[in-house]
Amino acid sequence: MNKASSKSKGVVIEPQETRSSEASGDLLRLLVENIKEYAITILDPEGMVTSWSPSAEKIKGYKADEIVGKHFSAFHTPEDVASGKPERELAAAAKDGRYEDETWRVRKDGTRFWANVILTALRDKKGNLLGYGKVTRDLTERKRAEEQIRQQSREILEMATVPVVQVWEGIVLVPLIGVLDSERSQQLMEKLLERITATSSPVALVDITGVPTIDTKTAQHLVETIKAVRFVGADVVLTGVRPAIAQTLVHLGIDLSNVTTRSSLAAGLRVAFGMLHLCVSAESAD
Amino acid sequence: MNLLDEGSVAIVEETDIVTVRQTVREAAGQIGLGVTDVTRVVTAASELARNVFKYGNGGSMTWKLLESEFAKGIELTFQDKGPGIPDIEQALQDGFSTGGGLGMGLPGAKKLMDEMSVDSSPQIGTRVVVRKWRSI
Amino acid sequence: MHRETITVIKVRGVLMVTMPADPDDATISALQEKTLEAMEEYEARGLILDLSRVDTLDSYFARTVTETGKMVNLMGGQTIIAGMRPAVAITATQLGLNLAFIRTALGVDQALDLMSEEHPV
Ligand SMILES: Nc1ncnc2c1ncn2[C@@H]1O[C@H](COP(=O)(O)OP(=O)(O)OP(=O)(O)O)[C@@H](O)[C@H]1O
Numbered sequence A: 001m002n003k004a005s006s007k008s009k010g011v012v013i014e015p016q017e018t019r020s021s022e023a024s025g026d027l028l029r030l031l032v033e034n035i036k037e038y039a040i041t042i043l044d045p046e047g048m049v050t051s052w053s054p055s056a057e058k059i060k061g062y063k064a065d066e067i068v069g070k071h072f073s074a075f076h077t078p079e080d081v082a083s084g085k086p087e088r089e090l091a092a093a094a095k096d097g098r099y100e101d102e103t104w105r106v107r108k109d110g111t112r113f114w115a116n117v118i119l120t121a122l123r124d125k126k127g128n129l130l131g132y133g134k135v136t137r138d139l140t141e142r143k144r145a146e147e148q149i150r151q152q153s154r155e156i157l158e159m160a161t162v163p164v165v166q167v168w169e170g171i172v173l174v175p176l177i178g179v180l181d182s183e184r185s186q187q188l189m190e191k192l193l194e195r196i197t198a199t200s201s202p203v204a205l206v207d208i209t210g211v212p213t214i215d216t217k218t219a220q221h222l223v224e225t226i227k228a229v230r231f232v233g234a235d236v237v238l239t240g241v242r243p244a245i246a247q248t249l250v251h252l253g254i255d256l257s258n259v260t261t262r263s264s265l266a267a268g269l270r271v272a273f274g275m276l277h278l279c280v281s282a283e284s285a286d
Numbered sequence B: 001m002n003l004l005d006e007g008s009v010a011i012v013e014e015t016d017i018v019t020v021r022q023t024v025r026e027a028a029g030q031i032g033l034g035v036t037d038v039t040r041v042v043t044a045a046s047e048l049a050r051n052v053f054k055y056g057n058g059g060s061m062t063w064k065l066l067e068s069e070f071a072k073g074i075e076l077t078f079q080d081k082g083p084g085i086p087d088i089e090q091a092l093q094d095g096f097s098t099g100g101g102l103g104m105g106l107p108g109a110k111k112l113m114d115e116m117s118v119d120s121s122p123q124i125g126t127r128v129v130v131r132k133w134r135s136i
Numbered sequence C: 001m002h003r004e005t006i007t008v009i010k011v012r013g014v015l016m017v018t019m020p021a022d023p024d025d026a027t028i029s030a031l032q033e034k035t036l037e038a039m040e041e042y043e044a045r046g047l048i049l050d051l052s053r054v055d056t057l058d059s060y061f062a063r064t065v066t067e068t069g070k071m072v073n074l075m076g077g078q079t080i081i082a083g084m085r086p087a088v089a090i091t092a093t094q095l096g097l098n099l100a101f102i103r104t105a106l107g108v109d110q111a112l113d114l115m116s117e118e119h120p121v
């Protein structure tokens, strides 16, 4: 990168008389004063505030006479100031002409807001740095909404991947759906064991009706899960073992001989009741 | 890769194995690992520290907390000046033990951690390095 | 010294042994000694090993537990491990520990129930 090109980056300010009339200057001032959502600030080359829009007062809480002449690091968090971020931002804007960031900023009263910040280097025709234009937008509301949505979708996703429910006093059920990769089986184990101990349930029904195929890895995950359930002191009843799955398990040489298995969830539930010594009505008994 | 924190524990007496476990538990918690992962790391550390004490005539455990752009991690180095392991591959097999153990320490530690490397020679002794990562 | 105490009590003819959270090797080997002695002394019909406080179960600890269980069986009693924490159970399976021949229960209460069902006084 040569010097000329780096100098030419940024906004070039042309002498007023060659470009704009008095009228358009007024219009620009009116525009700046009436924009509410954007705080518009002009900084000198060192980062001192030289001009302050009414919207900036509204968003950041400082009146013009309180902030003009102060360094713009007043808007940064103490962590950012300590790490030298304000200086880095100016340097980046000077080098590339423009610097944009989404980050936490601080109001006069010390409260934080989530801000979109655009710093633009202002240069004269010869490329000399005159200062910086700074446009700040308060995006706290948007940020909050995003966080909420993210949190909700995380919860939904977790529910969808390993839903563990207590179906009866002493019985928890996990209906597994889809492919059981190692990350999911990890989640499964943690959640299942947690539910078992939290609800003091001696029986866990693991229903694999919704699992399309089983390979060696999946089977091993299942065996591991069953073992871990035993360690905490509960028993697994594996249900939904369809003919195709039973064939695969035997062909893979997976030993489930000491695990109670049933082809249907209903049959498994009956076994579970039996383990808890609950009476099952005559019609539904095995 | 940034180094966030580090420390070490001498393994001289049998009770130092407990100190290793406690130190590792605290360190692993600092990078935000969940309770199951912390238990994995502490259990692996317990196995490796006991090997240092039992077979390596004592030595040390050094811990490091690491941070990269995408992950935080804990690295544990177990170093002794003992006789070394003649056949590392064999020692890593499930059930192999020369000390009447279950032969589960080395292979188990490998399964519980994300990374493990073993260096050993009669001259310098044995060094085992293990790592566990948490994506951020 | 880290030496922690193992609590041994007798309830309904059953020996109940509570392990501390993070016992050193000497404490763990004392477990076997102490338990077998107490089994004989109290003529207990079974042993409940309460692991609910234990936060690390490595191969040394696990080996002592299974060995003790087998010895108690030989002496005519039954052994039940109670209250293993989820994180410990997951780690133990992954480590490759095998607690076959030993029964497990969610907690001491359930273990006592199991004992009375199968070996009524
Ligand atoms: N630091 C070491 N120095 C020398 N030899 C070692 C060292 N660590 C392990 N070994 C050798 O490797 C073998 C396997 O170790 P591993 O920890 O897997 O099993 P173990 O210690 O024998 O039994 P366990 O850990 O299950 O009680 C040991 O028996 C020993 O011969």
Ligand SMILES: [Mg+2]
Residues within 6 Å of the ligand: B047, B050, B051, B101, B104, B105, B106
């Ligand atoms: Mg070992």
